[in-house]
Amino acid sequence: MKKIILSALIAALPASVMAESSLPEKQLEARQLAKQFLGQLKPELGKxxxxxxxxxxxxVCYKKAPEIAQNLSQSSGWNVNRVSLKPRAVNAVPDAWEKQTLEWFEAQANSGADIKKLEKFEIVKLDGQDTYRYMKAIPTGDICLTCHGTAVPPAVKAKLEELYPQDKATGFHKGQIRGAFSFQQAKN
Ligand code: HEC
Structure with a gap:
């Protein structure tokens, strides 16, 4: 009898709730953090x-993006960063795990996956320490093209060259993966 009630209950839950609740708590935490990062940076950028x-x-991006990442790192206990296969900021150069994950995101996107949903959570050994690692893909939208697209206005280009002589983060099209959030935290 109990079993029947339970399965009826489970059947009544929406699929999305089921999927959420079966994910590791740390993954949900990291997902939340990505939302926070975006929620703080996007309005600043738009404004x-x-x-x-x-x-x-x-x-503003030059100053605010690292500042937001630093504040979130402090408040959350995760190391908060953004990375890309075509990085702009010097700290956006991916390490081996990040590169592999970004390449996996690309492959997923090429086979039709929804970029907005691409994420990876894993516990990996980092310098002998079990570490939570999380990445979430960041899609290129219209507003991004002014600074990351194929026709960056000359004045913007000049400013970018001044601040980021190594900049590789142009030439993107709408709908491509611009990069990813990348968070890590030592596992106790
Ligand atoms: C006004 C110019 C500008 C616009 C518009 C802009 N970016 Fe950026 N973007 C930058 C700058 C500058 C940096 C480097 C920030 C830093 O120093 O941390 C950057 C860095 C990034 C990074 C970190 C990885 C890297 O390559 O350094 C990602 C991811 C990113 N941008 C995504 C986006 C997305 C997605 C949009 C659209 C929603 C967008 N950007 C719009 C200027 C811009």
């Missing part, structure tokens, strides 16, 4: 683009 134009917005 700067609107009020002062893209050249100034480059400066």
């Amino acid at each position: 700067a683009m609107k009020s002062a134009g893209p050249v100034h917005a480059v400066d």
Whole structure:
């Protein structure tokens, strides 16, 4: 009898709830953190683009993105970063695990996966220490193309060259993977 009630209950739960609850707690935590990062950076970017134009917005990204990452690292206990196969910031160069994951995201996207849902959670050994690692793909949207697209305006390009002489993060099209959030935390 109990069994029947239980299975009836489970059947009544929406599929999304079931999928969520079966994921490791740490993965859900990291997912939440990615939301927070985006939720703080996107409005700053939008505001700067609107009020002062893209050249100034480059400066905002230059200052705010690392600041947000640092604050989130402190408040969450995760090491918070963003990486890319075509990095702009010097700290966005992926390590071996990140590179492999970014390549897996690309392969998934090429076979039709929804970029917004691409993520990876794993416990890996890092310098002998079990470590939680999490990555979530970041899609390229319209607003991104001014600074990451194929036709970056000359004034923006000049500003980018000044701040990021090694910049590889242009030439993207809408809908491509721009990079990924990458978080890690030592497992106790
Ligand atoms: C005004 C110019 C500008 C716009 C618009 C912009 N970015 Fe960036 N982006 C930057 C700059 C500058 C950096 C380097 C930030 C830093 O120093 O940490 C950056 C870095 C990144 C990174 C970190 C990895 C790397 O290569 O350094 C990702 C991911 C990223 N941008 C995604 C996006 C996405 C997605 C959008 C659209 C929603 C977007 N950007 C829009 C200027 C811009």
